[in-house]
Amino acid sequence: MADAKPVTVPEGATGVLVLASGDVLWGRGFGAEGEAVGEVCFHTAMTGYQEIMTDPSFAGQIINFTFPHIGNVGANPEDLEAEDPHALGMIVRQDVTEPSNFRSVERLDAWMRKHDRVGLSGIDTRALTRKIRLEGAPNGVIAHHADGRFDIPLLLDMARKWPGLEGMDLAITVSVETHYGWEGGVWRLGFGYGPEGAEDGRPHVVAIDYGAKRNIFRNLVKAGAKVTVLPATATYEQVMSFNPDGIFLSNGPGDPAATGEYAVPVIRRLLDTGKPLFGICLGHQLLGIAVGASTSKMHQGHRGANHPVKRLSDGLVEITSMNHGFAVESATLPANARETHVSLFDGSNCGFELTDRPAFSVQYHPEASPGPQDSFYLFERFVGMMA
Numbered sequence: 001m002a003d004a005k006p007v008t009v010p011e012g013a014t015g016v017l018v019l020a021s022g023d024v025l026w027g028r029g030f031g032a033e034g035e036a037v038g039e040v041c042f043h044t045a046m047t048g049y050q051e052i053m054t055d056p057s058f059a060g061q062i063i064n065f066t067f068p069h070i071g072n073v074g075a076n077p078e079d080l081e082a083e084d085p086h087a088l089g090m091i092v093r094q095d096v097t098e099p100s101n102f103r104s105v106e107r108l109d110a111w112m113r114k115h116d117r118v119g120l121s122g123i124d125t126r127a128l129t130r131k132i133r134l135e136g137a138p139n140g141v142i143a144h145h146a147d148g149r150f151d152i153p154l155l156l157d158m159a160r161k162w163p164g165l166e167g168m169d170l171a172i173t174v175s176v177e178t179h180y181g182w183e184g185g186v187w188r189l190g191f192g193y194g195p196e197g198a199e200d201g202r203p204h205v206v207a208i209d210y211g212a213k214r215n216i217f218r219n220l221v222k223a224g225a226k227v228t229v230l231p232a233t234a235t236y237e238q239v240m241s242f243n244p245d246g247i248f249l250s251n252g253p254g255d256p257a258a259t260g261e262y263a264v265p266v267i268r269r270l271l272d273t274g275k276p277l278f279g280i281c282l283g284h285q286l287l288g289i290a291v292g293a294s295t296s297k298m299h300q301g302h303r304g305a306n307h308p309v310k311r312l313s314d315g316l317v318e319i320t321s322m323n324h325g326f327a328v329e330s331a332t333l334p335a336n337a338r339e340t341h342v343s344l345f346d347g348s349n350c351g352f353e354l355t356d357r358p359a360f361s362v363q364y365h366p367e368a369s370p371g372p373q374d375s376f377y378l379f380e381r382f383v384g385m386m387a
């Protein structure tokens with residue numbers, strides 16, 4: 001590891017990324033001033049930056065966007081996966097420009113400032129992505145100071161002391177405190193997300209929130225369910241007291257194997273009820289652990305909006321939205337778990353179903369997007385099991 005040398009701040013630099021390796025990448029800060037320490041990962045989506053920043057699955061992470069024009073459609077109050085951002089900061093190629101979109105109510109940099117999130121522009125995001133691909137996702141500090149004053153040795157020390165996502169339990173830190181009924185389904189121009197979803201007569205899904213993104217609940221509603229959301233620490237008795245027709249395990253941040261006592265033992269008991277059960281992302285990983293499989297940290301992870309996933313039953317390739325740095329290891333799936341989906345990038349597990357119970361899960365976000373290859377059918381399959 002390179003040691004920090006006395007540094008001169010390049011002319012005009014108001015932001016910096018300091019990696020635990022000793023690499024120092026100068027740029028221009030935007031959004032909030034200050035610093036944040038976490039894992040630096042790259043995301044290949046061309047749009048959806050507000051959704052990415054607010055997805056609770058990104059807690060503990062600093063996002064390097066491979067798409068150069070981030071901020072060009074501004075910020076709006078609808079494209080949020082949670083009320084506040086959970087990603088720690090963003091790294092982009094180009095400076096944020098004036099927004100050009102009829103839904104925009106403010107600039108992205110103003111939104112970042114308001115929500116206390118640090119942004120860094122002017123970075124060679126391709127070089128950084130290449131580094132992450134070769135070396136794995138590093139720990140680092142993103143910092144922004146308008147006066148250009150940075151204590152690089154201190155930032156390096158912060159980056160080196162950060163323990164890393166492996167072994168870190170974050171789901172519990174981003175979950176809700178108490179249960180609530182979810183409302184909000186299909187988006188309509190001029191109306192936003194409709195209030196549907198609470199009507200009686202719909203199959204009742206109890207969703208355990210390990211750091212859920214809102215779009216998953218919207219999709220459950222779109223598929224016909226009524227959704228009640230429970231905190232990550234909900235006990236078996238609490239889940240059952242809502243008399244669910246089906247149980248949903250949400251996405252969420254951190255290491256699935258670090259969730260300890262509150263998640264997996266409850267999931268095991270819920271499986272024994274024989275009620276339909278569906279897990280996504282962290283929920284998929286937790287279901288994997290509950291049936292005896294192991295999870296491991298991936299070299300660079302999968303983060304993007306067009307990751308090809310192969311459905312093993314018929315070979316169809318789904319274009320999926322993904323965000324994960326841990327994966328269920330296929331080889332450790334037990335005999336009663338059939339692998340259903342694999343990543344076309346690296347062959348890693350992306351879905352399985354149990355052969356002796358109505359339970360299945362996937363590693364990606366099944367979106368209700370137009371086109372023949374989306375994966376929304378998974379929500380319909382789940383809700384259909386309760387009919």
Ligand SMILES: NC(=O)CC[C@H](N)C(=O)O
Nearest residue numbers: 251252281282324325326
């Ligand atoms: N999207 C998610 O739920 C992420 C799951 C888990 N935190 C991971 O990084 O693999």
